[in-house]
Amino acid sequence: MTDEVRIVLIHGNAGATIDGIWFPYLKRELEGRGHHVVAHTFPDPIKGRMRYWLPYLTDVIKPDERTVIVGHSSGALTALRYAESAPLLGTFVVAGHHTDCGFELERRSGFFDTPWDWAAIKRNQRFIVQFHSTDDPWVPVEVAKELHGLADSRLILMEGMGHFGSYDQQMETFPELLEAVCQELENDPSFR
Template identity: 40%
Template sequence: MKPRIVYIHGNGASHWSFAWAAWLKVELEKQGYPTFFETMPDSVTARKQFWFPFLEDYIKAGGGDVLVGWSSGAIAAMRYAETHKIKGSVLIGPSSSDLGDELEKQSGYFDTPWQWQKIKDNQQKIALVYSDDDPFIPQEQFKIVEKELQPDEVLKFSGRKHFIEEKTFPELLEYIIRTYS
């Protein structure tokens, strides 16, 4: 049975379907994957106090789910995996620091030290996805996440920035199909 793919967008989002997300949802469903792609509550600030109850009680994200988190959504996916079993995660443009950004500071995801081992232990597969010219997340942040989580796969791109301009993301689709078919 194919896992459910749960998409967690980043902060500042007014709707989940930004950039490549709507395309990915359609393509995954064509391949028979159950999906959950919705706008998270408190979508601008992306505060943990609102997102975790939504993930736990509304989405009921758990052991049969792959969390595809983008930017702040990747940070939420990592924090969620500290305390919840999931099938796997795809972390697109994550950070381990608030980087001095006021919205990230308000999110609540950086108030406690990371529990890297728990994140790894609570899932079967982790993928890290980033571009070498991300204008928002410094490259050293990707190196920290890679060192600490030792992902099963790293999809490093050149010239794709923070994937905001992308309307499709075939490499992401291919990874999900290859890993979770």
């Protein structure tokens, strides 16, 4: 284990990659501020199934208690499932959810086959910060608010952001997320 904080970026499913939406911006800006960023396109990016994503995170990326994960949609699910059994420094949940929201692709992903262990998820990290848009077409704001209650996250609600860049929405920057990540790291006593 190293004392250096690593920031791991995890994209969503439906063909998303780490080279899409605001991920290149966030990686570039964080690295420009001296942070170590890990950004891989996960296997099975169309279906985003847990049986591939969780082992990839665990065995290839190997997060630890000095790792912050920024997960978008299914990437957030991966981070939360990981935190059920292993420590992280914290998680940024962007357009996250804890149910399949009525979508077959999500239902078949494996992320919802077992109940969530919210006590472990909270215990295994120092913070959970959640970004959600009131007009998300895939994850209703009510689901986000319920997740906020279950995860005891800091919820940042935004307007007009949709699913934060997925599908046909063009979103190449995300300064609010960049600021939140930097602020959380500055507030961490071990980072100073």
